[in-house]
Amino acid sequence: MTETRVLSLNNLSKRFGSVVANDAVSIDLHRGEVLALLGENGAGKTTLMNMLFGHYMPDSGSIDVADEAGEMHQLTLGHPQAALDAGIGMVHQHFTLAENLTVLDSILLGSESLLSWRHNRRAARKKVDRIIERTGLAAPLDEKVGKLTVGERQRVEILKALYHDVRILVLDEPTAVLTPQEADTLFENIGAMTNEGLSVIFISHKLREVLAFSHRIVVLRHGKKAGEIATSDADERVIARMMVGADTPATPRDAMEPGAPVLQLKAATFKSDNARTTLRSVDLTIHAHEVVGIAGVSGNGQSTLARMVSGLASPDSGEMWVSGNRINRFTPPVMQKAGVGRIPEDRHHDGVIGAMSVVENLVLERLNDAEVQKRGFLRQKSIRDHAEKLSKDYDIRGPGIDADARLLSGGNIQKLILARVFECMPDLILANQPTRGLDMGAAAEVARRLMEARTRGAGVLLISEDLDEILALSDRVVVIHDGQLIEAHSKDRETIGLMMAGEHA
Amino acid sequence: MIRIEPREAPSRWWTIGIPVVSALSALLLAAIPLAAAGANIFEAYGQMYKGIFGSTFAFTEMLTRATPLIFTGLAATLAFRAKLWNIGAEGQLYLGAMAAVVVGTGMIDAPPFVLIPIILLAGAAAGAAGMAGPAYLKTKFGADEVVTTLLLNFIILIFLQMMLEGPLKDPMGMGWPQSEPIVDNAILPQLMPRMRVHSGLIIALIAAAIAHVMMSKSVWGFKLRAVGENAAAALHAGIGVKRSLMGAAVISGALAGLAGVSEVAGLRGYLTTDLSPGFGYTGIVVAMLAGLSPIGVVISAVFIASVFVGADTMSRAMGVSSYLADLVVALSLICVLIGGFVAHYRITRTTKADA
Numbered sequence: 001m002t003e004t005r006v007l008s009l010n011n012l013s014k015r016f017g018s019v020v021a022n023d024a025v026s027i028d029l030h031r032g033e034v035l036a037l038l039g040e041n042g043a044g045k046t047t048l049m050n051m052l053f054g055h056y057m058p059d060s061g062s063i064d065v066a067d068e069a070g071e072m073h074q075l076t077l078g079h080p081q082a083a084l085d086a087g088i089g090m091v092h093q094h095f096t097l098a099e100n101l102t103v104l105d106s107i108l109l110g111s112e113s114l115l116s117w118r119h120n121r122r123a124a125r126k127k128v129d130r131i132i133e134r135t136g137l138a139a140p141l142d143e144k145v146g147k148l149t150v151g152e153r154q155r156v157e158i159l160k161a162l163y164h165d166v167r168i169l170v171l172d173e174p175t176a177v178l179t180p181q182e183a184d185t186l187f188e189n190i191g192a193m194t195n196e197g198l199s200v201i202f203i204s205h206k207l208r209e210v211l212a213f214s215h216r217i218v219v220l221r222h223g224k225k226a227g228e229i230a231t232s233d234a235d236e237r238v239i240a241r242m243m244v245g246a247d248t249p250a251t252p253r254d255a256m257e258p259g260a261p262v263l264q265l266k267a268a269t270f271k272s273d274n275a276r277t278t279l280r281s282v283d284l285t286i287h288a289h290e291v292v293g294i295a296g297v298s299g300n301g302q303s304t305l306a307r308m309v310s311g312l313a314s315p316d317s318g319e320m321w322v323s324g325n326r327i328n329r330f331t332p333p334v335m336q337k338a339g340v341g342r343i344p345e346d347r348h349h350d351g352v353i354g355a356m357s358v359v360e361n362l363v364l365e366r367l368n369d370a371e372v373q374k375r376g377f378l379r380q381k382s383i384r385d386h387a388e389k390l391s392k393d394y395d396i397r398g399p400g401i402d403a404d405a406r407l408l409s410g411g412n413i414q415k416l417i418l419a420r421v422f423e424c425m426p427d428l429i430l431a432n433q434p435t436r437g438l439d440m441g442a443a444a445e446v447a448r449r450l451m452e453a454r455t456r457g458a459g460v461l462l463i464s465e466d467l468d469e470i471l472a473l474s475d476r477v478v479v480i481h482d483g484q485l486i487e488a489h490s491k492d493r494e495t496i497g498l499m500m501a502g503e504h505a
Numbered sequence: 506m507i508r509i510e511p512r513e514a515p516s517r518w519w520t521i522g523i524p525v526v527s528a529l530s531a532l533l534l535a536a537i538p539l540a541a542a543g544a545n546i547f548e549a550y551g552q553m554y555k556g557i558f559g560s561t562f563a564f565t566e567m568l569t570r571a572t573p574l575i576f577t578g579l580a581a582t583l584a585f586r587a588k589l590w591n592i593g594a595e596g597q598l599y600l601g602a603m604a605a606v607v608v609g610t611g612m613i614d615a616p617p618f619v620l621i622p623i624i625l626l627a628g629a630a631a632g633a634a635g636m637a638g639p640a641y642l643k644t645k646f647g648a649d650e651v652v653t654t655l656l657l658n659f660i661i662l663i664f665l666q667m668m669l670e671g672p673l674k675d676p677m678g679m680g681w682p683q684s685e686p687i688v689d690n691a692i693l694p695q696l697m698p699r700m701r702v703h704s705g706l707i708i709a710l711i712a713a714a715i716a717h718v719m720m721s722k723s724v725w726g727f728k729l730r731a732v733g734e735n736a737a738a739a740l741h742a743g744i745g746v747k748r749s750l751m752g753a754a755v756i757s758g759a760l761a762g763l764a765g766v767s768e769v770a771g772l773r774g775y776l777t778t779d780l781s782p783g784f785g786y787t788g789i790v791v792a793m794l795a796g797l798s799p800i801g802v803v804i805s806a807v808f809i810a811s812v813f814v815g816a817d818t819m820s821r822a823m824g825v826s827s828y829l830a831d832l833v834v835a836l837s838l839i840c841v842l843i844g845g846f847v848a849h850y851r852i853t854r855t856t857k858a859d860a
Contacts, residue, residue, distance in 0.1 A: 312741065332741060350737050350741040352735075353738050354735065360731075364744075367728065372724075377723050378724060378727060
């Protein structure tokens with residue numbers, strides 16, 4: 001790291017209607033530096049980066065970027081191409097890949113002229129291979145993006161940014177879906193590349209990562225810069241206080257005796273041409289008052305396990321029992337009736353209907369209840385009262401309960417889903433990546449609700465790629481690898497990490 | 506420099522204002538080819554106005570024209586809300602008309618209050634069946650309904666020709682390929698003496714009102730909207746996606762079938778292959794212009810019928826081509842699409858100093 005400035009954000013401000021997303025934010029980035037940008041959801045991190053990348057036009061302020069020679073130039077605002085030309089690359093939190101292209105084509109997309117494409121493919125492939133070698137970000141180059149798991153797509157996004165020879169790389173929660181080992185490798189290699197002059201801004205919620213790999217930390221709160229600290233002077237408590245303005249409460253958990261089994265999988269098998277969605281004779285039992293965490297790298301059968309418990313896929317053989325009842329038909333309504341509450345992995349895609357209101361989304365799973373409908377017609381008053389109560393109980397914030405759900409932030413969408421699922425008092429809760437992309441406050445709230453359900457007597461099947469989360473919340477940890485489940489007998493990070501990589505400890 | 510940014514949420518004013526402004530701009534734009542054709546624009550639009558509001562007859566003619574468009578507009582609206590692309594309203598209209606002819610030309614002898622509901626039901630059922638097939642293929646095998654419904658239109662039209670040359674041919678028709686006339690007891694009563702406007706209009710308005718209530722107040726409509734907006738989330742939440750799609754298909758087809766019944770039993774009295782000058786396809790434009798709102802469909806059907814009827818009068822009086830009507834309708838649709846873009850995106854001008 002050097003003291004040469006490569007990027008200056010000067011007093012950037014942006015408002016959306018009455019909401020101030022960024023208020024005179026100034027940040028400097030130096031050559032070879034890894035800067036961590038922290039903040040709660042809605043603190044303005046993504047807006048700030050979108051202005052840097054030209055996706056949003058700032059209301060006021062300016063951006064200076066150094067060219068290859070180190071001279072600072074004012075960046076033309078509001079033009080993604082200008083940002084690209086200035087050597088700024090970004091990996092978005094929500095993926096921007098085309099599903100019907102191969103991984104290689106996705107990486108090349110936008111960087112090669114269509115006419116020269118064929119000729120340069122071999123050279124391009126070599127270059128990508130070299131990047132993969134340097135960073136350890138393995139990806140199947142000839143596979144269609146649509147067939148990749150969320151985790152693999154994230155890796156392709158990072159590869160794509162690196163392919164563009166960027167001097168400044170912005171990573172919006174890059175490790176959300178990587179194993180701890182992969183994340184460590186990524187940061188190590190980013191470290192190596194910063195030695196070659198790359199400057200990195202990364203947005204993360206994982207304090208452990210931020211503390212381990214950044215040089216400097218900037219915290220945003222309510223659109224303003226709440227603090228800036230050299231990482232060497234920081235610890236978790238200091239940063240957490242900066243972010244939320246107070247110490248974060250640890251997830252309270254009482255020791256509890258497991259009750260009767262609420263979920264039993266017996267030799268459940270799901271055949272598939274794709275190894276990533278295959279399940280090989282899986283046995284799993286979850287009791288009441290018990291949280292079982294499924295640790296693993298994405299694409300090892302988690303999605304199929306979740307789809308089965310959600311009622312979206314039927315096993316080819318084997319049995320599933322919920323609260324002592326054998327499941328014969330695997331459909332969402334059957335699972336709901338059996339007492340399974342489901343928190344989907346992709347909350348925007350499967351959890352809410354963005355173009356319908358918060359009120360409507362809150363009754364999505366209970367359309368046949370007498371409280372919701374009478375002789376086929378919606379009981380508007382009752383539905384509204386119900387939504388008002390739930391949004392108060394679960395602190396769902398946004399433009400109001402009549403606004404479209406898509407206008408809510410990720411954390412508030414998750415609260416909406418929690419409200420909908422938990423009010424039915426499910427015996428078994430499937431929580432698939434329940435805190436992915438959420439800030440600390442919202443993640444703590446999700447954890448608290450899950451623990452509350454555990455105390456009430458529910459069993460929780462927690463699928464997460466965040467090992468810290470699994471270790472913090474689970475009574476038992478089961479590792480999933482290559483479509484098989486293996487019970488982890490200790491909660492040791494190292495051991496579980498090795499099991500996730502397929503090495504039986 | 507011009508920049509385009511998404512708006513947070515389009516306001517209520519936009520949703521109502523845009524179709525109105527679009528319709529007016531379409532009329533303004535149509536003045537250009539009109540002037541190019543050598544006509545006096547003010548006189549031309551004056552004639553057009555006369556053709557719509559000039560007399561009771563003109564006005565009722567416009568309503569007569571709007572009647573089938575309300576039905577087909579509703580058919581498109583309900584299907585499109587579920588993201589089920591029913592392009593086959595034209596074929597379903599003819600199926601409905603055929604069913605009305607089969608049961609309404611002497612097969613059943615009953616008083617009007619029995620026979621009229623029977624032909625309405627028969628036509629609706631035939632139209633529904635015509636859309637249930639493609640929808641079944643879609644839900645079962647993933648067959649693209651745009652292709653199946655569109656091609657079915659031609660199959661149905663050729664089937665109709667065959668029937669009109671064969672079993673349905675009127676023996677007293679002097680060899681013309683037309684059906685026997687609908688019996689008096691099955692004719693939809695006229696609303697005013699000596700005017701062609703008939704009670705099909707009332708049925709269309711009732712259908713629009715019912716569609717509005719079902720879409721906004723019923724669980725059925727809720728599910729249909731949910732499936733249309735995000736089928737994955739609807740499925741996850743336990744909504745029967747296929748069932749909702751089949752429901753939308755059946756109702757959509759039934760409405761298109763009713764358009765056929767209304768035309769054959771309310772206006773023509775017998776069936777020929779030129780019963781509909783593309784009402785099924787125009788219904789799609791009506792629905793889009795209405796922003797897929799059932800109440801909006803009534804208004805946009807009246808607008809489009811006005812343009813057609815008014816342009817007819819104008820072309821007769823001024824000697825310009827009546828294709829101008831198609832031009833105005835097409836321009837309106839383009840203006841609405843542009844208007845929809847303006848509603849969702851903010852276009853701002855930035856000065857060099859900002860950049």
